[in-house]
Amino acid sequence: MTQPTVEQPVEALPPSLPPQLSPRAIARARRRQAAGRAWREYRRSWEGMIGLGILVVFVAVAVFVPLFIPASELDVTKATGTPFSPPSAEFPLGTDESGRSVLALTLWGARVSLLVGFLATVISVGIGSVVGIVAGHFGRWTDSALMRVTDWFLVIPFLPLAIVLATVLGPSLANIAFVIGITSWPGTARIVRAQALAVTSRPYIERARALGAGDWHLISRHILPNVVPLIFANTVLIVAVAILSETTLAFLGLGDPLRVSWGSMLDAAFTHGAASIGAWWYLVPPGVCILLVVLAFTMVGQALEAVLNPRLRGR
Amino acid sequence: MALLEVRELTVSYPSRAGAVPAVRGVDLTLDAGGTLGLAGESGCGKSTMAAAVLRLLPQGTRTSGSVLLEGEDVLTMRPGRLRAVRWTEAAIVFQGAMHALNPVRRVGDQIAEAIRLHDKVTDRQAATRVGELLEQVGLPARRAPSYPHELSGGQRQRVMIAMALACSPRLLIADEPTTALDVMVQAQVLTLLEELRRELGLALLLITHDLSVLAANCERIAVMYAGRIVEQGPAARVFEAPAHPYTKALAEAFPTIGDRASRRNPHGLGGDPPDPRELPGGCEFHPRCAVSIAACPTLDVELWPAGDGRRAACVHVRDGNLDLVRQATPVPVGEDAPAQREMAP
């Protein structure tokens, strides 16, 4: 990465005055530099890199699977294998209760599991960030009210709430994502609020206000840049939780009945007695995929946190 | 035999980039009942020195050299002996007693713990002793059941001192004992330390960045920079007529009470302390030195005699050009004198 020639590296001693650039250009250049530094720091963590690698593989599979496994393999009416047959040359991971290839199901299942996970995360982080920033910046009554709501969601146990919501709303991809998002935003909200509070109370905010800065300006120019890295690291961890949640809800039968996801595979396997038959080939692959994906997100998330908070490095 | 004798002590911390030296070849002596002040900016290695005396460094640090406490080398003692020696021969008072005391245990219990570790006493005897110690530092004995957060900063510091005296050590190391306190309380704590020293015949190793405090309270001063001693000698001489440019800058950074001119125009020291991972070559001070010459970046400095019992690690001392140092005007620094900035705890 080439250094912008006008910018002095922050570490140089002694500091010299940078030539006159517009403040926005300076800020942008500095941000780019910070991002580059962060990436280099991230690269140092082998867990972070492995996690990232795993994620890239899974996302690639999810995106490109229609190219090498046709959707027709998921059609129950077109299944050709004997139900519940163990792995063979024709079906590397065996077959399900309808004779479909478990391998096809697993790879296609990735699409739904990951999609719902991402969608739910977007909703969750979106709501959480907005609530957190508004509560942290405006303070007092707004803060108290929003925190009361946040605390309620935090206290209420996730699965009973999700079950109740999902049952009422009905099983569909969007609904599940919505339910997961709506039940998990408080975590983000709290973190964001803490940061927004800290930033809002800094002296330069007061000075900016004295100069006539409105709330929107303060939020977008000062609070947001300070909050975004935090949100980013937190988001990664939330995706992991969202995918686990989708799996659980699908396992309980609340997933979209028209789509295959890793959770719905486990549900189908279990309710059709795969456990008593000992059809491990049907049960193991979806679980392993979930395990790998969640682990990968967790590793990436921890590596990100270490980059952003040097205190945590070496844990 | 000196009470404390440090010989060529080197301490390095492990890091991804290799060992980072915090203390590089330091020699110190302190006799029984004497006082030695150790001065320097943050990060110069003085707190590391303090911890090294009782071998309290974190895991992974590498040390070489020797630290002789009453003739025994602390660095090579067996763990059992080390634990017995700790607190009974030398005790340490840390800065910022808010965090140096366990926040969820009563202060009386924490002092009693120190007593019980080294002496078989009953609860009653321990409690009595705790009361005595508290009185000795000017706190009422009924403060023993308090928690640290219930005490003021100055009171907590006194508790730390009382705790340090619990096993009647011969050496008291005070690591920045006054940094987090306001000026009135600072004076009280320093007076207390001096009284205790006289009453109990303690040797005192006082560590701080505030040179004027050392000048008033210690017989001898050693100034550290980048892990090395750059000047040492009798306190008054070192403070009034420093031989090393760094000492001079330090001395001038603090306004003198009563001297209006110095108050309105404190001289600072430009630049920052060097990063221990990337030390400048030769004399480490040369990038910030007002009187550095061409030879400084490559010179091997050692402590050369500077007259009046002082030694300083500066080429001008070696060459006998002390006047150069005395007349040096400090590097202009702009509105914020960095030396004052780094004073804030």
Added chain:
Amino acid sequence: MATAASRSFTLTIGQRRLGAKLIGAVLSLAFVLVFNFFLFRVLPGDPAKNLTRNRLVPAEQVQVLRESFGLDKPLPQQFATYVRDTLSGDLGISYKFRRPVSEVIAERIWPTVLLLGLSTLLSTAIGLWVGIRGAWQRGSVFDRLSLGASLALYAMPEFWLGILLLIAFGVGVGSFPGMFPTGGMSSPDTDMTSWAGVVDVARHLFLPCLTLTLAYIAEYALVMRSSLLDELGEEYLTTARAKGLRDALVLRRHAVPNALLPTTTLIFLNLGFVVSGAITIETVYSWPGLGLLSYEALRTPDYPLLEGVFLLFSAAVILANVLADLLYAYLDPRVRAG
């Protein structure tokens, strides 16, 4: 209660804070009631139609349903009735079991308490120990192994682990026979109060308890390790060492007790996942508790039952959080004083 030196009635800051927390808990519970009510009765579309979504039900039955739920009355009246009924223990009639919901719940509560109680106890004890040892010997083989295992356990769905264990030890793999029953709480025709009956229940309890314990251990170990690592950087530990305290005692007497405080808070904040675990594991093992009941309810879907179970779970967790606050205030003198 508290009295001041004078005859006026004053509360300490600590008691005021506790009062605020209690009020908060009551408010949360109240909101659960409101939430329940609105969710099932005020959704777009006809609630009665929603209830019968998955089944073929003649129109008159739908109307009967509507009346039995009081859906033909004005909203505020419905709400008042609902609150009054709930507070007096009437949680409606279960659609699936055709019995009062409160009765159905009461029958299923003890198996869940048994399963959750035992699992939580075991996993707390073991998990905390693992976390402490891992933090104290950070970077050692034990630490790395336990960290890896904890992360893996944390990353997998607990019911998946349950199914695998069920296959391995219940059904048997290949020629290796299953050692434990594959479901239920007891074999038929066993008298649960006899000694043989107790053993029987224990055999049925083993696998679900093992699964939950493993799932929870990961969480507790990770939290404890993290809290202790934070604590180990504190200065007062150096003071303790300087006084001549052995490292093991520094850990036991100073670091761990202090690290347990934030750990306790974090654990209670995560109680929700204890409940979630119960639901899925009871489903896998057909353990006749509230979790299995939830599963049966959602499959039907039996709304009154779902509401009732949701209310109960929420109340339990809210109560647990209040207890946690009390406990924390008791343990931490800084909080006690206010």
